[in-house]
Amino acid sequence: MTPTAARATARHAAPPLVAVQDLAIAFDGHEVVHDVSFTLRPGQCVGIVGESGSGKSVTARALLGLNGPGAQVSATTLDVGVDVLTASEQALREVRGRRLGYVLQDALVSLDPLRRVGTEIAEPLRVHGVPRAERPQRVQELLASVSVPEPALRARQLPSELSGGLRQRALIAAALALDPQVLIADEPTTALDVTVQAQILELLQQNLAAGRALILISHDLSVVERLADHVLVMHHGRVVEEGPTSQVLAAPQDPYTRRLLAAIPSAGSRGRRLSDLPPAPISLSPRAERARADGTTGADELARPEGGTGADAARRPVGREQADGPGPATSRPVLVAEGLSKSYRGPDGRLRRVVEDVSFQLCAGETLGIVGESGSGKSTAAAMALALTEPTAGHVTLDGEPWTGIPERRRRPRRRRIAVVQQDPLSSFDPRWTVGRTLADALPSVRRERGTGPARDGSGGDRTARIAALLRAVGLDPALAHRHPLTLSGGQRQRVAIARALATDPEVLVLDEPVSALDVSVQAQVLDLLADLQQALGTAHLFISHDLGVIHHVSDRVLVMQHGRVVESGTADEVLHTPRHPYTRQLVAALPHPELEEIA
Amino acid sequence: MTTLAPPAPAPAAAQETAPAPGRARRRRPARIRPGLVAAGAVVAVVLLAALVPDLLAPHDPLEISLSESFAPPSAEHVFGTDQSGRDVYSRVVHGARQSLVIGIGATAIGLAGALVLGLLGGLGGRIADGAVTRVIEVLYAFPGILLALILIAVYGNSAVTQMVAVGLATMPGYARMVRGQVLVVRGSAYVEAARALGHPPVRILLRTILPNAFRPLTVLVTLGIGQAIVWAAALGFLGMGVQPPTAEWGAMLNAGRTYIQQAWWMDLFPGLTIVLFTLSLTVLGRHLQRATDAGALR
Amino acid sequence: GGAAPAAELPAGTREGGELIFATDREPTCLDPHNSGDMPQTYIARQYLDSLVSMRPDGSVVPWLAESWEISEDGLVYDFTLKQRVRFHDGEVLDADAVVANFDQIMDPATQSSTALLYLSPYFVSSESLSEHVVRVTLKRPYSPLLTVLAQAFFGIESPKAMGRGLTANCEAPVGTGPFKVVEWRRNQEVVMVRNEDYTSAPADARHQGPAYVEKLTWRFLKDNTARYGALRSGAVHAIFNLPPEQVPTAQADDRVRTQDFVHSCVPFALDLNTTNTALGDRRVRRALVHAADAPGIVTSAYAGVFPYEGNAISTGTPFYDEAYHQPYPYDEARANALLDEAGWTGRDEDGVRTRDGQRLTLRLPYASDPGETPPADLTILQNFQAMERRVGVDVQLIPTDAASLTAIRRDPTAFDIRAGYWNSPTAGVMYIKFSQETYEIDNGQNVSYAYDEELDQTLLEAAATTDPERQQELYSRAQELLTDQAWHIPLYPIQTRLAIRSDLVADIWIEPSEGEPVLHDAHLLRDGDPR
Amino acid sequence: MLARRVLTTLASSALLLWAVATIVFFLQHLVPGDPALTILGGASANPPEETLEAVRAQYGFDQPVLVQYGHFLAGLLVLDLGESYTMKQSVVSIVAEQITPTLQLTGAALLIAWAFAIVLTLATAGRPGRWGRLGAAVEVVCAALPHFWLGVVLLVVFAVVLQWLPVVDDGPAGLVLPALTLGIPLGGFLAQVTRDEFDAALRQPFVLSALSRGARPGQVRRRQVLRHAALPGIALSGWGLGSLISGAVVVEVIFSRQGIGQVLVAAVTAQDLPLVIGVTFVVAVVYVVANILSDLASVLVDPRLRHAIGRAS
Numbered sequence A: 001m002t003p004t005a006a007r008a009t010a011r012h013a014a015p016p017l018v019a020v021q022d023l024a025i026a027f028d029g030h031e032v033v034h035d036v037s038f039t040l041r042p043g044q045c046v047g048i049v050g051e052s053g054s055g056k057s058v059t060a061r062a063l064l065g066l067n068g069p070g071a072q073v074s075a076t077t078l079d080v081g082v083d084v085l086t087a088s089e090q091a092l093r094e095v096r097g098r099r100l101g102y103v104l105q106d107a108l109v110s111l112d113p114l115r116r117v118g119t120e121i122a123e124p125l126r127v128h129g130v131p132r133a134e135r136p137q138r139v140q141e142l143l144a145s146v147s148v149p150e151p152a153l154r155a156r157q158l159p160s161e162l163s164g165g166l167r168q169r170a171l172i173a174a175a176l177a178l179d180p181q182v183l184i185a186d187e188p189t190t191a192l193d194v195t196v197q198a199q200i201l202e203l204l205q206q207n208l209a210a211g212r213a214l215i216l217i218s219h220d221l222s223v224v225e226r227l228a229d230h231v232l233v234m235h236h237g238r239v240v241e242e243g244p245t246s247q248v249l250a251a252p253q254d255p256y257t258r259r260l261l262a263a264i265p266s267a268g269s270r271g272r273r274l275s276d277l278p279p280a281p282i283s284l285s286p287r288a289e290r291a292r293a294d295g296t297t298g299a300d301e302l303a304r305p306e307g308g309t310g311a312d313a314a315r316r317p318v319g320r321e322q323a324d325g326p327g328p329a330t331s332r333p334v335l336v337a338e339g340l341s342k343s344y345r346g347p348d349g350r351l352r353r354v355v356e357d358v359s360f361q362l363c364a365g366e367t368l369g370i371v372g373e374s375g376s377g378k379s380t381a382a383a384m385a386l387a388l389t390e391p392t393a394g395h396v397t398l399d400g401e402p403w404t405g406i407p408e409r410r411r412r413p414r415r416r417r418i419a420v421v422q423q424d425p426l427s428s429f430d431p432r433w434t435v436g437r438t439l440a441d442a443l444p445s446v447r448r449e450r451g452t453g454p455a456r457d458g459s460g461g462d463r464t465a466r467i468a469a470l471l472r473a474v475g476l477d478p479a480l481a482h483r484h485p486l487t488l489s490g491g492q493r494q495r496v497a498i499a500r501a502l503a504t505d506p507e508v509l510v511l512d513e514p515v516s517a518l519d520v521s522v523q524a525q526v527l528d529l530l531a532d533l534q535q536a537l538g539t540a541h542l543f544i545s546h547d548l549g550v551i552h553h554v555s556d557r558v559l560v561m562q563h564g565r566v567v568e569s570g571t572a573d574e575v576l577h578t579p580r581h582p583y584t585r586q587l588v589a590a591l592p593h594p595e596l597e598e599i600a
Numbered sequence B: 001m002t003t004l005a006p007p008a009p010a011p012a013a014a015q016e017t018a019p020a021p022g023r024a025r026r027r028r029p030a031r032i033r034p035g036l037v038a039a040g041a042v043v044a045v046v047l048l049a050a051l052v053p054d055l056l057a058p059h060d061p062l063e064i065s066l067s068e069s070f071a072p073p074s075a076e077h078v079f080g081t082d083q084s085g086r087d088v089y090s091r092v093v094h095g096a097r098q099s100l101v102i103g104i105g106a107t108a109i110g111l112a113g114a115l116v117l118g119l120l121g122g123l124g125g126r127i128a129d130g131a132v133t134r135v136i137e138v139l140y141a142f143p144g145i146l147l148a149l150i151l152i153a154v155y156g157n158s159a160v161t162q163m164v165a166v167g168l169a170t171m172p173g174y175a176r177m178v179r180g181q182v183l184v185v186r187g188s189a190y191v192e193a194a195r196a197l198g199h200p201p202v203r204i205l206l207r208t209i210l211p212n213a214f215r216p217l218t219v220l221v222t223l224g225i226g227q228a229i230v231w232a233a234a235l236g237f238l239g240m241g242v243q244p245p246t247a248e249w250g251a252m253l254n255a256g257r258t259y260i261q262q263a264w265w266m267d268l269f270p271g272l273t274i275v276l277f278t279l280s281l282t283v284l285g286r287h288l289q290r291a292t293d294a295g296a297l298r
Numbered sequence C: 001g002g003a004a005p006a007a008e009l010p011a012g013t014r015e016g017g018e019l020i021f022a023t024d025r026e027p028t029c030l031d032p033h034n035s036g037d038m039p040q041t042y043i044a045r046q047y048l049d050s051l052v053s054m055r056p057d058g059s060v061v062p063w064l065a066e067s068w069e070i071s072e073d074g075l076v077y078d079f080t081l082k083q084r085v086r087f088h089d090g091e092v093l094d095a096d097a098v099v100a101n102f103d104q105i106m107d108p109a110t111q112s113s114t115a116l117l118y119l120s121p122y123f124v125s126s127e128s129l130s131e132h133v134v135r136v137t138l139k140r141p142y143s144p145l146l147t148v149l150a151q152a153f154f155g156i157e158s159p160k161a162m163g164r165g166l167t168a169n170c171e172a173p174v175g176t177g178p179f180k181v182v183e184w185r186r187n188q189e190v191v192m193v194r195n196e197d198y199t200s201a202p203a204d205a206r207h208q209g210p211a212y213v214e215k216l217t218w219r220f221l222k223d224n225t226a227r228y229g230a231l232r233s234g235a236v237h238a239i240f241n242l243p244p245e246q247v248p249t250a251q252a253d254d255r256v257r258t259q260d261f262v263h264s265c266v267p268f269a270l271d272l273n274t275t276n277t278a279l280g281d282r283r284v285r286r287a288l289v290h291a292a293d294a295p296g297i298v299t300s301a302y303a304g305v306f307p308y309e310g311n312a313i314s315t316g317t318p319f320y321d322e323a324y325h326q327p328y329p330y331d332e333a334r335a336n337a338l339l340d341e342a343g344w345t346g347r348d349e350d351g352v353r354t355r356d357g358q359r360l361t362l363r364l365p366y367a368s369d370p371g372e373t374p375p376a377d378l379t380i381l382q383n384f385q386a387m388e389r390r391v392g393v394d395v396q397l398i399p400t401d402a403a404s405l406t407a408i409r410r411d412p413t414a415f416d417i418r419a420g421y422w423n424s425p426t427a428g429v430m431y432i433k434f435s436q437e438t439y440e441i442d443n444g445q446n447v448s449y450a451y452d453e454e455l456d457q458t459l460l461e462a463a464a465t466t467d468p469e470r471q472q473e474l475y476s477r478a479q480e481l482l483t484d485q486a487w488h489i490p491l492y493p494i495q496t497r498l499a500i501r502s503d504l505v506a507d508i509w510i511e512p513s514e515g516e517p518v519l520h521d522a523h524l525l526r527d528g529d530p531r
Numbered sequence D: 001m002l003a004r005r006v007l008t009t010l011a012s013s014a015l016l017l018w019a020v021a022t023i024v025f026f027l028q029h030l031v032p033g034d035p036a037l038t039i040l041g042g043a044s045a046n047p048p049e050e051t052l053e054a055v056r057a058q059y060g061f062d063q064p065v066l067v068q069y070g071h072f073l074a075g076l077l078v079l080d081l082g083e084s085y086t087m088k089q090s091v092v093s094i095v096a097e098q099i100t101p102t103l104q105l106t107g108a109a110l111l112i113a114w115a116f117a118i119v120l121t122l123a124t125a126g127r128p129g130r131w132g133r134l135g136a137a138v139e140v141v142c143a144a145l146p147h148f149w150l151g152v153v154l155l156v157v158f159a160v161v162l163q164w165l166p167v168v169d170d171g172p173a174g175l176v177l178p179a180l181t182l183g184i185p186l187g188g189f190l191a192q193v194t195r196d197e198f199d200a201a202l203r204q205p206f207v208l209s210a211l212s213r214g215a216r217p218g219q220v221r222r223r224q225v226l227r228h229a230a231l232p233g234i235a236l237s238g239w240g241l242g243s244l245i246s247g248a249v250v251v252e253v254i255f256s257r258q259g260i261g262q263v264l265v266a267a268v269t270a271q272d273l274p275l276v277i278g279v280t281f282v283v284a285v286v287y288v289v290a291n292i293l294s295d296l297a298s299v300l301v302d303p304r305l306r307h308a309i310g311r312a313s
């Protein structure tokens, strides 16, 4: 409470550094930001939250006059020290970097990959006339000031030689080079591991303490909660709610804000629905359906239930209560991995172990979570479980039969029992195909079912019906079948990917970061959908994520991976409430705001 | 002759990067672009000329008229006449077929060879890939003109030899591109998805890998056809072009070169035709690629 | 010794300087004894002297040979050489040196095509009678011998230099001429400098003693546009072979003077291969000539720059007979009638004549290298093809590379028509092209694969007589016989056409044996340094 | 590590050269015609059969092709490429003499091509509307220009009519037109490649990032975007230099320049096997060297490649 109070006093004393009144931004006559107003005073932090595409970044760029030639920006006031709307290009360039420091959203690609980090940081110094001789010294100081170890060495390195966290820091250092009064940080912590994320937030906090003003943009409420004095909640280009942070988060007035808060998964949200959408209406029994499919192939559409409201489904599924206890152990293991290892030859020709001695069991109806930082070998382990990558050592069995170590030919008939939702949904679709064709490709071909010639697709009507059913099952409009994946939103793509996985009616579903590319509200819908599906179909889920909150929300049991090894495993609550391994402890400690759980 | 089909730059994986969510949805509706229409018209007229030249040409392209040589453009001869008094316009019209045959034929040969090499390299594993890379290197290191000259010396000068010669000369460029592209596609998540679905390799190859690997070739191919015509014309400069008096654009351009100071029309019109045609093909090709790239965004 | 030539020069001109002469074709060997291609003689004329020099009227005057005596029976020639003449390498010119030259030329290893065609049928031996007297003995009388020896092909080279072997001699031959070869930069130029000790100019030279210009650069500018452009821009002083398409502009430019010379030769002609069944029939051959409109196709292709010539020899050849200038006028009806008469009455779907199911198709291979077949010649071939098409004869033009063409030359089944010419200072050239002897040697000169006993007798007799009237009579008869046979379709006489920047250089002239440009007398005008 | 990399490069280059020479050897043997005739003076010679026999025996043409190939390889090992049939000179000396002007020409052309591509890209790439489209059209047209035509037009306009430049000249002035003739089409091609890349790079966040620090747009285009855009073009330059040699054949004829191109055409058509092999060989060497250079240039522009070089080409 104390730092915020100190800042609060400062804020009323000084004149505003940034004043925005009725800001509207349109592209090609299509308005994407409407009537945004706020002020920023020295030492103050304004947070802007809202889901993807709500206009946060566009608003930030408007402050710098960098919306590009296609943008029409209007406002009654748009003052950042100069009037952005009327100032000359020259005057704006003076302001950029000197008065306003801007940290772009995509930290990993916002540094020119061909320039050394030092050059990048020196750029504002060069542009704003700092003599060449002074620059190297300043660069090192700046790097040191954002806690980059060995600044002299780092300055000489290329962005690709730096980790994500270091890159983000270098970017912040460049923005701070000329000691601007205002720092705009656009999603400074997304795409970073929790541990690194914590460090960046610490850095921004120091910066605030040093008296600079901060505009913090994020879709992550917990991040904003930690730094901002004042919050704007944006939705569809409009500010739907604003006010002091604690007040907005503790007692959200606007339904959208409330939804946003409710959507954050965590230990506390286990068994609860995250979204306010009704549960997906799935009531078919896959096993029964499979039995029917053996006989007939005609109109075996995924049946839809009559009625069925979201009300009771919003309760925790009964099966899950059991699974939480010793349940899974009693049910039948479908996928068993033992001693999986994988090595790759690096560019230097040396072998690198990316997965080492990983074992697990996955039982029917259970969710096994795998958590770990980026590059810890999660996807590789999953690929081995799917037998898409042959393990260097160890083996996998599916339903008790060997799954790895046999020729692909023998695996192919059984492939449909285990399905995958890949890490990056977009790139997992053939870009030429429509959603419908993508799903049709996954449907069992009539030939395979009937064992007859290729006179399939004649029953095009059935397939169309099945595709429509699949789309409805994941809560999508069947009309989307004619769209190309590229034209879909992230959430829609992820649903299509899930629909494709369901098309084969699998017993095991491998979900590799199924929600990491989605913003909270969409993430909530997808997580709810997965829970509904699991309940309805009884599939086993292998759920991979780097987000502890998500993992805790969905998993019955959890594996924690680091550097290719499993460092800790157990039930979700055991592992995440009472972590034993130092790495797990570090992860849990870095979670930004345990108190948000209570708010939600 | 620098302009044979370009070797692939870095495999164009970047094309696939998704636009920020929501951005793609807001593509402009397809406006009718005058450039595109003009390009389409040019290509259509050329195709028409190749199929039914007599529809467009008022004169026999081979009929000489000794008294009318070097006549400047007039109502009777809109593009003028050449050194033998032949009607340049009719020759340009009739030349379309031969030029197209050479251009398309050579490109097809180049592509077919590239396909075999590129697929072998892209799909065949380490050793095959190493071998293919070497073969491509060797073909590159060979001056294209040498290959063409030797082929023509060995097999005689015919449209087929020229097509093969130009096709071979352009092959390594395409091959490198196909190989790179196949490698990219092969490692892509959607191929993995297809494998995870249990599709047999042949089906994955035919339905997923091939179509995607060829997508970026469209522009190259459209460019390549124009280049092949120019290439064959360069052979004509060395006396190895199509047999006179066959009407063919490159050969006409080459013949007109001699008289450029007194009969500019002999060069201008075939030259303009080649350039316009190439330009139109490129415009169409780029449009086509953009359309397929964006996954038909409408 | 270095006479002071400047003193003799007209006012406004100057001594010394560099003369740049550009030509189209580059020889593969500078030594003209080896093989025997025209470009060799043009360069050789600048650094080699011959025994005698030919005048435009066909007579010969002394050069390295001060005088000569011919025996009564015309079989023995005794040449008396100039004294105190030295080769560029310091060797003395004496009778032995001349004998060595004859030996070298006659040696099959030298591959002298000129020797083979001009001398072999007649030559017996050469010997030195004294230090400065050479005797040449012949098998049979050969009246054109002196004019033949006037060609630069028979220029006298240093025996010591010849002793270095063919390859070295090709690269840097050594003679007694007004210029010395310094360097041959392939694909670019031959650099020559003045022979300061030159004393052996021919009797018909415009001045005696060393050349006026100090340096002579003989550039190869293959491309017509570039060659003429170089002249116009003053980068070169004179060019050989002014492209016909540039003649109008050259004539309009008053700084450029053109100079023509009609060779003594068998004109550029389409030789009809009589081993082809169709062409074996004289009616078909005559029909082809009637249909061709030869004057028309020459005029259109050469823009009127080259005259038409329908006779077996050119106007520049001794004993040319005007009567056979245009023996077969353009007459399509006559051509059709002749072809019908010869039995080629059928027509296939393309309108090509047939006989017994056989198409009247004639293959005409030509050198694909544009340097060998210049655009105007290619136009002629195309025009010919189009004209013959009108009477239902299908002529196929087949571009062929040098190596394949060499192969075709010796294979009568590989072609039906070939284009070519033969330069020679005598009317005896008809014998080279159409005689039983050349037919039997099968060396590719008798392209028509045809001979006639009466023709052979007439030409041999003409070569044996020295009486000009008798010669005229006999050579006229030969022209008549050849015309009658229509073994070939003559088109235009070969010309040497120089274009000279008259504001930069003066006194370049063309000698008549092979049309070689003579630069010994050339001198730059005062402001004439182009570079 | 470095030594190993150098060794691999050398070995693969040697392999490449051997393969090229072998292919030419056998291809050239397919050409109809008698090399003995070529040796004895080509088309205008009329050697008697005995002489031909003698030459065939002397050069070993009467031996089986494989034996001839063996001799050829043996010569190749000691870099003895024999003597040209038509020029009666050692192939090595001919090639050594003729390669220099060709390299000057192609080098100058490559410079021009790059200058052209860079200027055009900087001026028009990534600009909306008319300018961008115009730039793109100029590139396509340039890339489609045939050398033989462009050369003549440049020659007539600038040397003959305007007389701004010499028609023929061995000095630098004489290099301008031929180099332009070769350079402009390649420049059009490079510009096409560069423009695509430029457009892509311009959309990268680091551009916005630089602008947000107050950098001038022009400067960002020049100093950052161009660098990215040039990379594929640079990678293609090695190939480009090789292909320029094919183009040099035409340009050397038009501008009457000395050079390997003219020699090559003459040698192939005259069936001068040693010379053909010699020229091909040296062109392959140029290609290999040019590729190494373009790899190095790529590393200069893209330091990330420093670790990757020597791996897959």
Ligand SMILES: Nc1ncnc2c1ncn2[C@@H]1O[C@H](COP(=O)(O)OP(=O)(O)OP(=O)(O)O)[C@@H](O)[C@H]1O
Residues within 6 Å of the ligand: A027, A032, A050, A051, A052, A053, A054, A055, A056, A057, A058, A059, A067, A068, A070, A105, A219, B020, B021, B022, B023, B026
């Ligand atoms: N240059 C542009 N042209 C057209 N539309 C644009 C442009 N830039 C942004 N938009 C649109 O403006 C809207 C707001 O985009 P913005 O980038 O501000 O979203 P955001 O809130 O930052 O989302 P995210 O969390 O994904 O970063 C989106 O619908 C986007 O498609």
Ligand SMILES: Nc1ncnc2c1ncn2[C@@H]1O[C@H](COP(=O)(O)OP(=O)(O)OP(=O)(O)O)[C@@H](O)[C@H]1O
Residues within 6 Å of the ligand: A344, A345, A354, A372, A373, A374, A375, A376, A377, A378, A379, A380, A381, A423, A546
């Ligand atoms: N085919 C491959 N060849 C070489 N190295 C590989 C390959 N696939 C993965 N790796 C390496 O293995 C390590 C683990 O990769 P993996 O994709 O399994 O990580 P992850 O835990 O899924 O990370 P993220 O959270 O970023 O998806 C990484 O360092 C990666 O670079």
Ligand SMILES: [Mg+2]
Residues within 6 Å of the ligand: A056, A057, A058, A105, A186
């Ligand atoms: Mg954003």
Ligand SMILES: [Mg+2]
Residues within 6 Å of the ligand: A378, A379, A380, A423, A512, A513
């Ligand atoms: Mg992963």
